Amino acid sequence: MTTTAEPMTSPAAREADPILEVRNLKTHFPVGGGLLSGRTQWVKAVDDVSFSIFRGETFGLVGESGCGKSTLARSIVRLETPTAGEVRFEGEDLASLSRRRLRRRRKDLQVIFQDPMSSLDPRMTVRELIAEGLDIQRDLPRPERRERVEWLVERVGLRREHLDRHPHEFSGGQRQRIGIARALALRPKFILADEPVSALDVSVQAQVLNLLSELQAEFGLTYLFIAHDLSVVEYFSDRVGVMYLGKLVEVAKAEELYADPRMPYTKALLSAIPGEGGVRGRERIVLKGEVPSPIDPPSGCPFRTRCWMAQGICAEVTPPLAEVRPDHWAACHFSDRT
Amino acid sequence: MGMATGQAEAVTSRGGAAAPPALLTVENLQTFFRTSGGTVRAVDGVSFDLAAGASLGIVGESGSGKSVTSLSIMRLIDRPGFIAGGRILFKGRDLVELPERDVRRIRGGEISLVFQDPMAALNPVYTVGSQVVEAILAHRPIGRKQAMERAIELFRMVGIPAPEVRVNEYPHKLSGGMRQRVTIALALANEPDLLILDEPTTALDVTVQAQILDLVRDLQQRVDTAVLLITHDIGVVREVCEEVIVMYGGRVMERGSVAKLTDDPKHPYTVGLLGSMPQPGMKGRPLQAIPGAVPAPLAMPQGCPFQSRCPHMMEVCTAMPPLKDPGDGRLVACWLYEGGATP
Ligand SMILES: Nc1ncnc2c1ncn2[C@@H]1O[C@H](COP(=O)(O)OP(=O)(O)OP(=O)(O)O)[C@@H](O)[C@H]1O
Ligand SMILES: Nc1ncnc2c1ncn2[C@@H]1O[C@H](COP(=O)(O)OP(=O)(O)OP(=O)(O)O)[C@@H](O)[C@H]1O
Ligand SMILES: [Mg+2]
Ligand SMILES: [Mg+2]
Numbered sequence: 001m002t003t004t005a006e007p008m009t010s011p012a013a014r015e016a017d018p019i020l021e022v023r024n025l026k027t028h029f030p031v032g033g034g035l036l037s038g039r040t041q042w043v044k045a046v047d048d049v050s051f052s053i054f055r056g057e058t059f060g061l062v063g064e065s066g067c068g069k070s071t072l073a074r075s076i077v078r079l080e081t082p083t084a085g086e087v088r089f090e091g092e093d094l095a096s097l098s099r100r101r102l103r104r105r106r107k108d109l110q111v112i113f114q115d116p117m118s119s120l121d122p123r124m125t126v127r128e129l130i131a132e133g134l135d136i137q138r139d140l141p142r143p144e145r146r147e148r149v150e151w152l153v154e155r156v157g158l159r160r161e162h163l164d165r166h167p168h169e170f171s172g173g174q175r176q177r178i179g180i181a182r183a184l185a186l187r188p189k190f191i192l193a194d195e196p197v198s199a200l201d202v203s204v205q206a207q208v209l210n211l212l213s214e215l216q217a218e219f220g221l222t223y224l225f226i227a228h229d230l231s232v233v234e235y236f237s238d239r240v241g242v243m244y245l246g247k248l249v250e251v252a253k254a255e256e257l258y259a260d261p262r263m264p265y266t267k268a269l270l271s272a273i274p275g276e277g278g279v280r281g282r283e284r285i286v287l288k289g290e291v292p293s294p295i296d297p298p299s300g301c302p303f304r305t306r307c308w309m310a311q312g313i314c315a316e317v318t319p320p321l322a323e324v325r326p327d328h329w330a331a332c333h334f335s336d337r338t
Numbered sequence: 339m340g341m342a343t344g345q346a347e348a349v350t351s352r353g354g355a356a357a358p359p360a361l362l363t364v365e366n367l368q369t370f371f372r373t374s375g376g377t378v379r380a381v382d383g384v385s386f387d388l389a390a391g392a393s394l395g396i397v398g399e400s401g402s403g404k405s406v407t408s409l410s411i412m413r414l415i416d417r418p419g420f421i422a423g424g425r426i427l428f429k430g431r432d433l434v435e436l437p438e439r440d441v442r443r444i445r446g447g448e449i450s451l452v453f454q455d456p457m458a459a460l461n462p463v464y465t466v467g468s469q470v471v472e473a474i475l476a477h478r479p480i481g482r483k484q485a486m487e488r489a490i491e492l493f494r495m496v497g498i499p500a501p502e503v504r505v506n507e508y509p510h511k512l513s514g515g516m517r518q519r520v521t522i523a524l525a526l527a528n529e530p531d532l533l534i535l536d537e538p539t540t541a542l543d544v545t546v547q548a549q550i551l552d553l554v555r556d557l558q559q560r561v562d563t564a565v566l567l568i569t570h571d572i573g574v575v576r577e578v579c580e581e582v583i584v585m586y587g588g589r590v591m592e593r594g595s596v597a598k599l600t601d602d603p604k605h606p607y608t609v610g611l612l613g614s615m616p617q618p619g620m621k622g623r624p625l626q627a628i629p630g631a632v633p634a635p636l637a638m639p640q641g642c643p644f645q646s647r648c649p650h651m652m653e654v655c656t657a658m659p660p661l662k663d664p665g666d667g668r669l670v671a672c673w674l675y676e677g678g679a680t681p
Contacts, residue, residue: 064543171631201399202570206614206627213624230544231573235616235625255621272548275573286552287545290513 018052019190019222020076025049025085027068027075031295043294045071046082047246050321051329053190058216058223060237060254062230062269064291067243069226073192076224077109078102089190107133110183114195117175120167126153126178127163133185152181157211173204180211184219192224197232209236230273234258242266245302246294248321252328262330265303301333309334360387360427361564362411362532367424369403369410372417378635380406380419382588385661390531393558393565395575395596397611398585399632404568407585408534411566412451413441428532447477450525454537456517459524460509466520467493467505473527492523496553515546522553529561536568551577572600572615584608587632587643590661594668604670607644642672650674 027046045068053059061069074080076087078094087094089105097105113119120129130149134140140148153163156177167175176196183191193212197205209232215221227233233240233254240257242250242265250263261267268285289306292298298305304314313333321331369381381403388394396404409415411426413433426433428449433441445451453459461469470489471482478485486505493501496519509517518538525533535554539547555578558565567578575582575596582599584592584607592605603609613626630647639645641656648655654673664675 064545173631201632203399203610203614203628204631206625207629209616210624210627228544231616231618234618235620258618268545272544273573274544274547274551274571275576284548284552286549290515 016054019055019090020053020224021086021088022052022072022076023050023086023088025072025075025087026083027071027080028083041295044246044297045294046075047297048085049243049246049248050085051241051248051251053222053224054239055189055222056216056220057238058225058236060233060240061224061226061243062228062233062240063243064269065228066291066294068246068294069243070194072243072248073194073224073226077111077190077192078106079111103136107136107186108189110186110188110191112176112179112183112191112193112196114198117167117172120175120178120182122167125164125166126158129167129178130163130181130185133182148185152184155215156181156184157207171204172200173207176200176208177211180208180215184215187219188221190222190224192226194226195228196225198228205232212236230270242269245291245297247302247331249303249331250329251321252325252330256325256328262324262328262335263303263332264307264309264334266330301331309337359389361390361392361429362566363387363425363427364407364411365425365427367407367410367426368422369406369415369419370422371419373636376636379638380588380635381410383424383658384585384588384590385424386583386590386593388532388564388566391558391562391564392581393567393579395572395579395582396566396568396585397570397572397575397582399570399611401632401635402585403588404570404585405536406588408451408536408566408568411534412445412449413438414445414451443477446473446525446530447528448530449532449534450528450530451534451536452518452521452525452538454540456514456521457509459521460517462509465506465508466512467507470505470520470524470527473524477528488527489523492526493520495526495557496520496523497549498523513546514542515549518542518546518550519553522550522557526557526561526563530563532564532566533558534566534568537570538567539574540569540571547574548577554578572612576600584611587638589643589658590669590671591644592668592670592672593661594666598666598668604664604668604675605644605672606648606650606674610647 025046026048028042028044030040031043049072061073063069071080075082089109094102094105127149130152131145134145134148150160153160158174158177167178170178197208200208216223225237237254239251240254241248242263244265250257250261250266257266258270261270268287271282271285287306292305300315300317301319304310307314319331319333321329324330324335365385367381367384371378371380384407396407398404410421411433415421421434460466467486467489470492471485474485474488489505490501493504498504498516498519512520539550542550551574554565565578567575569575579596581594582596583590584605586607592599592608599608600612603612610626610628614628616625628647633639633646641658645651645655652673659671659673659676661669661671662675664670
């Protein structure tokens, strides 16, 4: 069996400064096995994933519902405890930190969720919501805390008079701005944005994306960005990773990935972007069958059951995520075929 | 009122001497909801027409009145909602005035509707096959066995593998994409002349969405049913429709061929909507977002609903501009194209 190669070992990647290194990460969830058999089954939500995220970049993550994007991202920021593997943040293995160190570290890693309503306590005012994180940070004196909250609320495009209102008094876009202000309060280095614009109307989605870009430039933020709209991911990300059935199957610069995907699943996925026929003249690849169960994934390549290029080897050997071009990684035995 | 005559021009939008007679003509439709805070004018003077076998998309943001328009056509508006005005002519008959008994015959027969959530359309306690059979029997004087054969045929047509086995499955056993195929089979059971699809793929993954859109396009050509496709994604419209209507605040802002509207949008809202969507090659540049948000339903301004977010807002915008042809065969409801000013 081949081991999974790591995108971080490429020469160009070594020059870049990885803020996060993920190595052989696995997050498996137990699911109720047969009561009588007493056997626990496992959902391999994230199954042996390795990659790096560079300082200041936006790393986009795509893949179909249930492929493990959120679980991977949540495992990275330790909202989920990985089953195995390593996550290094600025060189430090997060799992090895003491509770105190981890708490201090945590302020560097913040999260913006899809539905701000469910992550914002309805009884709290906007001021309390934004200040909540700051309160943990004892070293900041009160007047400065207040000042920072007021500055933040304006920076994300709301007004000071909004500070004393409650989340339900705001539109979806405004609530997402509150979520962003909250995430920014502790001056993080890294932000996980899990579908931050998916619940918003297109016109408001554009406002929020613009805001996230400005903030990234202003504070040198690194983003892990998840969205199901593939055009949004292409536009917003520097590099993009594609997941299928718990595995990372392709990683490349956004332009290159969208122009020349090497992994068949990526090809099929990108060919499905609606309205693209005219724009890029891509031929639609219609996938047969359905995504296999993450409880009992196929042997070898996870995509082989739906792949039109599959050969005998695909059932026997899991293709490693290998560098097929400079800075372009794909997990396919036949990535050199067009 | 000038507004009424202006909107009514939409009726002739297909223009040309050889234009086929419209299958569906919506004329100045108004559908309101009485709420404790006041009357919500969810659809406020919408007009459009659709020829037999043609395909029309409706796009617009959340709350713009897309679903209420489709529910009005199906006469599925319940209290506190009501159709406050206008006509919905289907094959020459006004659905607004039709007795419920006749409407029931049309619903699921000559007109059918597919919703975003297939589970809402399917009954969890019956097999998917028997649900299609019931739909057929409700409109046709044929036997159960024959109806089941037709159900299997429909399943095959919408691309469900092993249809003779799948008809015996319960809805929860099927994937989201398969369920949506079942609801499309259900909608096609009686060969409708008009198929309304309200966000049929919003809940689905892109690869499944692509399959469903291919299916709709293919069916539309083979079965020759007219399609009204509601979505917030202009890319989805591009896949299926010839023409598109852009709605905002319960009104039609612009209507024309998909190519014309996307290549050269005229209404400031259409311009903003397209500018908000990332296009290949836009990387590194900010999106042309529309500032602000849609006003609350009860806070809609007098006149053009887009005025509060419009970069070209003028005094005259407090009156609703009529839908007019700016000279290239489309329709725009904006004073900029009324000779008042140049953009
Ligand atoms: N707490 C949990 N317990 C059991 N299974 C879980 C849990 N969380 C996620 N899963 C399973 O793990 C897999 C990956 O889920 P995840 O939410 O990471 O997918 P995703 O790619 O984010 O999907 P989506 O696009 O729908 O958000 C799915 O099969 C899901 O059902
Ligand atoms: N039962 C109801 N009571 C009160 N208002 C209603 C009701 N149903 C719809 N509305 C209002 O009608 C307006 C139009 O709603 P509609 O569902 O048609 O929007 P839509 O364009 O389909 O939006 P979406 O993209 O979110 O589906 C909204 O302002 C909505 O709040
Ligand atoms: Mg997710
Ligand atoms: Mg709707």
